Amino acid sequence: MPSKLEVQNLRLHFGKKEILKGISLSMPDNAITALIGPSGCGKSTLLRSLNRMHDLSPEARLHGQILLDGKNILDTKQDVTAIRRRIGMVFQKPNPFPKSIFENVAYGLKINGLRHPERLREQVENALRESFLWEEVHDQLDKPALELSGGQQQRLCIARAIAVEPEVLLMDEPCSALDPISTDKIEKLMLRLRERFCIVIVTHNMQQAQRVADFTAFMYLGSLVEHNRTTDIFNNPQQELTRNYVSGNFG
Numbered sequence: 001m002p003s004k005l006e007v008q009n010l011r012l013h014f015g016k017k018e019i020l021k022g023i024s025l026s027m028p029d030n031a032i033t034a035l036i037g038p039s040g041c042g043k044s045t046l047l048r049s050l051n052r053m054h055d056l057s058p059e060a061r062l063h064g065q066i067l068l069d070g071k072n073i074l075d076t077k078q079d080v081t082a083i084r085r086r087i088g089m090v091f092q093k094p095n096p097f098p099k100s101i102f103e104n105v106a107y108g109l110k111i112n113g114l115r116h117p118e119r120l121r122e123q124v125e126n127a128l129r130e131s132f133l134w135e136e137v138h139d140q141l142d143k144p145a146l147e148l149s150g151g152q153q154q155r156l157c158i159a160r161a162i163a164v165e166p167e168v169l170l171m172d173e174p175c176s177a178l179d180p181i182s183t184d185k186i187e188k189l190m191l192r193l194r195e196r197f198c199i200v201i202v203t204h205n206m207q208q209a210q211r212v213a214d215f216t217a218f219m220y221l222g223s224l225v226e227h228n229r230t231t232d233i234f235n236n237p238q239q240e241l242t243r244n245y246v247s248g249n250f251g
Helices: 044-049 080-084 101-111 117-128 150-163 178-194 206-212 230-235 240-248
Strands: 005-013 017-028 031-036 062-066 087-090 168-172 199-201 214-221 225-228
Touching: 005 044, 005 199, 017 031, 017 044, 017 178, 017 199, 017 214, 017 225, 031 150, 031 206, 044 168, 062 168, 080 087, 080 150, 087 150, 101 150, 117 150, 150 168, 150 178, 150 225, 178 199, 178 206, 206 230, 214 230, 225 230, 225 240, 230 240
Parallel strands: 031 199, 031 214, 087 168, 168 199
Antiparallel strands: 005 017, 005 062, 214 225
16 A cells, blocks of 8 residues: 555654664555554654654654655755644543643644634634544534543544644554543444554554554564564464464463
8 A cells, every 4th residue: 555654764852762663664645553662662752753643752853754645844944734634643641631622622723824703613623523522522522522421522633733634643542541442432433433544553452453543553662673564463473572472372
């Protein structure tokens, strides 16, 4: 499948410590790629590299290329704000703004210049519908977002991310703090959003990776050990390290 996002020989240092060690990985459009591996292996670090979040850390140094539609987003001439509009991010812990439900979703739209009230309402509604949240909140859009349940807050954060119509959606363990019912809703949402986006998720849940991911990349100690279709990673891994990890015999 053609790549939407591609990492080529990516290395990341924090100070003198090398965190990512020459990662090369292709992530197709209209597919979900899961990053798996033990804690501290570099999954979330890689994910945050994909929309240049490490720019916020003065000790971080990135080498290599991250290609979005063939163009290197690490090029210093690239507009970081424009990159982050094209590559949205959903974090492990829901982080709604201390604003109303409506204003949370409208925030990015307003930042990008949309001010027309009718058009704004339409875009907010569309994002909430796509996030399976509209039916639960349509009559309380002025309610503070922080009063929503944890699962609702996470879906609100997804609505906020997709409202500005990015091309790539990064999700860092989006279900780790949620109950099984909320997790099921988020997983169904991911499968639906796959039709529109390139999605990259970090997960520690092997069953979740098998349920939602088209491709899976196994990382260990900052290196990419194996990347393949999810069915092959779990049923026919080529590397012994991968086999031990997915079978629960790791370490």
